[in-house]
């Protein structure tokens with residue numbers, strides 16, 4: 653009996669995107685919808701409703717059903733500093749299982765290329781800056797998110813093992829802090845930009861102060877989800893290395909948490925008091941990453957200025973308050 657793979661034309665690509673209902677996945681869906689159509693590409697966008705990827709069996713059934721030729725692997729247990737501090741074990745075990753299931757099935761079902769997602773928060777805590785792609789395994793990660801960090805690092809280890817043993821083209825990309833529409837705006841679970849957006853929204857609505865957690869002095873490079881989506885699509889189509897590649901704005905675009913908060917205050921035209929709650933953790937002081945490798949491949953790629961990206965995110969949250977994760 654001919655398998656779906658046999659029936660498929662040699663040039664047809666079936667690109668399966670895991671975690672497509674999240675921040676990054678929604679942006680990929682939007683960019684694909686706006687692109688000139690490429691008849692040789694068929695996208696399959698998945699969420700946890702299609703399969704719980706922690707389950708080996710559900711993951712296998714998913715590959716059997718869709719027979720992808722390519723996988724953009726985004727699905728993960730994801731959270732901001734405070735969720736990571738609370739659930740290090742769950743971040744480690746869930747992500748390790750999800751990633752093992754995805755790569756194991758990608759191998760079994762002859763997937764041509766997998767692009768998975770690491771993060772700049774998995775780099776060693778004690779390091780020189782800026783970090784680059786060669787430094788991921790050079791020392792322990794920050795204690796606040798060591799569960800997530802080690803699970804993500806193992807993706808890179810597995811990619812190399814699959815290459816060594818089976819010549820698979822499984823690779824990874826390393827984004828900095830991502831933000832944009834469809835983020836998780838829940839204060840307990842989410843990252844800093846959605847957290848700040850949600851808090852300014854509430855402060856403006858209720859006439860209460862806006863609290864920034866921590867000292868506001870840690871530094872971050874933020875990438876707009878639409879920019880990251882374009883880079884992911886470039887990677888699944890063009891990037892051929894097994895070694896990871898950092899997807900980041902330049903070092904000159906690194907800003908403090910307080911500067912990010914100020915941009916959000918401005919986007920809301922919030923006039924009330926702004927208070928730094930220094931009883932809360934600052935997390936990693938900085939994780940400055942260089943984008944030299946990306947610039948070698950894509951010297952002309954234009955990142956969305958953060959002021960524009962934040963305005964779009966704030967407008968999206970206000971317009972979609974009822975459906976936003978919060």
Ligand code: NAP
Pocket residue numbers: 670671672673674675676677698699700701703704705706725726727728729730750769770771772827828829830831834835836843
């Ligand atoms: P997100 O908005 O929280 O989305 C997570 C996605 O994963 C959702 O589609 C979710 O499906 C899916 N998912 C979670 N657990 C699953 C499971 N057990 N089975 C199947 N699907 C599952 O996260 P994101 O920010 O888009 O993150 C995407 C990728 O980027 C992740 O690999 C993350 O580690 C990486 N990353 C994110 C950031 C950042 O700042 N956000 C920075 C660097 C790297 P449901 O919607 O159905 O729950």
Ligand code: GDP
Pocket residue numbers: 731732733734773829839842843844845847848851863864865866867870872909932933934935936
């Ligand atoms: P990280 O970049 O991996 O550390 O994770 P986050 O995106 O959660 O950013 C954490 C940084 O933002 C820390 O310095 C926090 O003290 C600061 N921060 C300020 N307000 C908030 C907030 O409302 N939510 C979160 N998650 N972090 C906040």
